[in-house]
Amino acid sequence: xxxxxxxxxxxxxxxxxxxxxxxxxxxxxxxxxxxxxxxxxxxxxxxxxxxxxxxxxxxxxxxxxxxxxxxxxxxxxxxxxxxxxx
Numbered sequence: 561x562x563x564x565x566x567x568x569x570x571x572x573x574x575x576x577x578x579x580x581x582x583x584x585x586x587x588x589x590x591x592x593x594x595x596x597x598x599x600x601x602x603x604x605x606x607x608x609x610x611x612x613x614x615x616x617x618x619x620x621x622x623x624x625x626x627x628x629x630x631x632x633x634x635x636x637x638x639x640x641x642x643x644x645x646x
Contacts, residue, residue: 587639590612618642
């Protein structure tokens with residue numbers, strides 16, 4: 561394992577401390593991009609949403625419903641729900 565300077569260690573610690581907030585921010589950005597995307601890019605974005613929600617241990621049944629509907633409004637509702645519950 562590499563030796564880090566105290567400054568580098570502080571940056572690394574702050575990153576992991578805020579990792580959940582970073583994940584939520586990324587999901588909100590994906591939701592915004594989904595409204596604008598078309599075609600293959602939209603499919604790729606939904607794949608990223610799926611992977612991100614799985615990492616957050618989102619219930620599988622609700623994830624399957626979201627992916628079946630592929631509605632960005634549903635994703636925003638889920639994110640607001642998760643944000644208020646977190």
